[in-house]
Amino acid sequence: MRVAGLAHAALPPSSHAWRAPACRVCGAPVTEAVLDLGLSPAGDAAVQIGAASPVVLHPLQVLACAECGLVQLGEHDGASAGTCEMRSRPACGGRQLAARLVERLGLGAETEAIVHGADEEALAAGLAASGAAVLALAGDAQARGRGGAVFGSGLARRLRGVGHAPALICARRALAEAPDPHDLAAGWRILLAPGGTLVAEVPNLLRLVDECRLDAISLERRSYFSLATLEMLLAEHRLAVFDLEDAVGEEPALRVFVRHLEDHARPVTAAVADWREAELRAGLHRAARRQRFAAEVADAKCALLDFLIGLRAAGRRVLGFGAPPGADRLLSYCGIGPDLLPCVVDPLPGRHGLLLPASRIPVLPPSALREARPDVLLLLGWSGPRPRPEDTEAEADRDVRLALPLPRIALL
Numbered sequence: 001m002r003v004a005g006l007a008h009a010a011l012p013p014s015s016h017a018w019r020a021p022a023c024r025v026c027g028a029p030v031t032e033a034v035l036d037l038g039l040s041p042a043g044d045a046a047v048q049i050g051a052a053s054p055v056v057l058h059p060l061q062v063l064a065c066a067e068c069g070l071v072q073l074g075e076h077d078g079a080s081a082g083t084c085e086m087r088s089r090p091a092c093g094g095r096q097l098a099a100r101l102v103e104r105l106g107l108g109a110e111t112e113a114i115v116h117g118a119d120e121e122a123l124a125a126g127l128a129a130s131g132a133a134v135l136a137l138a139g140d141a142q143a144r145g146r147g148g149a150v151f152g153s154g155l156a157r158r159l160r161g162v163g164h165a166p167a168l169i170c171a172r173r174a175l176a177e178a179p180d181p182h183d184l185a186a187g188w189r190i191l192l193a194p195g196g197t198l199v200a201e202v203p204n205l206l207r208l209v210d211e212c213r214l215d216a217i218s219l220e221r222r223s224y225f226s227l228a229t230l231e232m233l234l235a236e237h238r239l240a241v242f243d244l245e246d247a248v249g250e251e252p253a254l255r256v257f258v259r260h261l262e263d264h265a266r267p268v269t270a271a272v273a274d275w276r277e278a279e280l281r282a283g284l285h286r287a288a289r290r291q292r293f294a295a296e297v298a299d300a301k302c303a304l305l306d307f308l309i310g311l312r313a314a315g316r317r318v319l320g321f322g323a324p325p326g327a328d329r330l331l332s333y334c335g336i337g338p339d340l341l342p343c344v345v346d347p348l349p350g351r352h353g354l355l356l357p358a359s360r361i362p363v364l365p366p367s368a369l370r371e372a373r374p375d376v377l378l379l380l381g382w383s384g385p386r387p388r389p390e391d392t393e394a395e396a397d398r399d400v401r402l403a404l405p406l407p408r409i410a411l412l
Contacts, residue, residue: 021074023065024181024223025233034071034290035062035214035297037333040358042219047355055357058219060329068232069285071205071224073217075179097170098126105168105197107132112164114191116151116171118142123170135164140177141220152180156187165193172201172255175230176221185237188258195265197257198239202230204252206279209289212296212407214333215326215381216251226284227254227275234258243269250324250381300408301334307409308340308378316375318403320344323351323363327380330405332358344380345369376401376411 020029039057047055064071107113109131115124118139128134137143140150149155151174169192178184188198202225208216217224225233231241243257243266254275259266283289311318320327323346331341336359343362346352354363369377379402402412 021063023068023070024072024179025070025229026065026068028065028067030063030065030072032064032066032287032290033061034064035217035294036060037062037214037217037329038358040219040329040332047357049353049355049362057358060217060219062217062224064287064290066287068229069226070229071226071290073219073222075222094120094122094124095126098123098129101168101170101199102127102130102132107168111167112193113168113170114164114166116169117173120170120172123172127168127170132168135159135166139173140179151187152183153186153190156190159191164191165196166191167193167196168199169196170199172199173221175200175225176202176223179222181223181233182236185233185239189237189239189260192260194260195263197259199255199257201247201253201255204246204254206254206275206282206284207246207252209284209293210282210407211252212293212300213252213326214297214300215324215330215406218325218329226279227256227272228279228285230256235261238262240268241272242266244271244275250322251326296407300406303409304334304405305336305340307403308336311376312340317342317372318376318378319369319372319374320361320380321377322346322380323348323354323356324381328356328358328361330380331356331361337361341378343368343372374400376403378403378405380405 020031022028023030037060040060041055041057059074061074062071063074101107105111107127107130112133112135113127114135114137115127116137116139118141120136124134124136137151138146138148142148143150149158151171169188171188174184175181192198202223203216203221205224205226207213208224227241227244234240238261239258240261240263241256242259245255247253247255279285308318318341320331320341321344323344327344331337338359338361341359341361343364344356345364345366345368347366349365351363352365355361356363377400404410404412
């Protein structure tokens with residue numbers, strides 16, 4: 001069902017062919033539509049410039065459960081043809097995170113770690129460098145593509161049966177992408193050794209809403225947990241969050257540290273209590289806050305379009321900087337194509353020579369800035385300290401203005 005232009009409403013049972021999806025956490029019918037972000041490609045895909053193959057697009061609709069508060073997407077099927085992967089970078093480099101976990105958890109030759117997910121080779125290598133025995137498990141999409149077993153309670157029992165009992169399970173993308181979060185959490189409970197630590201990341205819903213980060217919503221991330229909803233899910237499987245941190249990356253993420261519920265040797269930190277309080281103050285559990293978020297998304301879209309149209313009318317040249325997958329979701333939702341943004345430049349060589357699949361905007365190397373000489377750089381997916389022109393490889397001796405599109409377009 002397509003809810004075109006809908007900001008916040010109940011999904012109507014308009015015919016016998018439609019049925020409200022069941023919430024992935026509590027099982028209640030999900031009838032609250034939060035956002036319709038149009039059409040998006042599956043798989044964070046991009047297209048080679050000149051490729052003739054079409055891109056398969058799917059509706060990107062955001063729903064919410066009125067019972068437990070889980071923000072979630074409906075199911076979709078199919079894959080994008082003629083595309084290549086252009087995934088967002090994890091919130092922290094794999095080797096950096098590995099070094100922190102080794103120090104924090106005291107990993108070494110007597111310990112076992114399991115790394116679950118795609119594109120985690122650097123994390124696995126960093127953990128292995130400590131002397132820990134590391135088992136790498138493919139992400140769910142990879143496992144399905146190879147005809148292998150997807151991680152859940154069944155695979156966890158088999159791994160336990162052959163002697164695996166990891167002191168660390170690191171599964172950064174698994175929870176947001178899991179079609180059945182309960183089976184995933186049950187698997188963690190079964191496999192994690194007594195006294196062990198699970199490290200997981202979920203989209204940071206508090207920041208996503210506060211900063212109007214519609215670009216961080218994608219088909220691959222089916223579930224957007226508040227801490228309250230995440231703790232509800234984990235508690236059903238006798239797991240508990242004992243610490244957390246706001247992970248900075250191309251897209252906002254919340255990193256949680258999880259233990260067995262009965263493991264009282266590690267008390268819940270003040271950071272967890274503070275985050276719970278922040279969510280309550282923000283009204284994250286209320287439909288009214290989600291309704292306001294939908295209105296803010298619409299306002300951000302209109303403001304960005306007005307900004308680019310005004311610059312074009314004034315004869316000013318605008319290019320984009322940064323091509324994470326979220327850039328295409330933002331641009332396509334706003335109806336921005338090459339007529340308003342001729343290209344985006346990105347420092348990552350693997351993104352050069354690609355088209356953003358929905359907006360059809362080409363991705364070029366930063367050297368293109370010297371020829372194009374833009375007046376304004378629109379920063380797409382920027383995170384971290386306040387940027388400067390030299391951070392974007394623009395010529396520092398020119399009066400290049402930088403602009404951030406979210407939460408509302410602003411010139412720096």
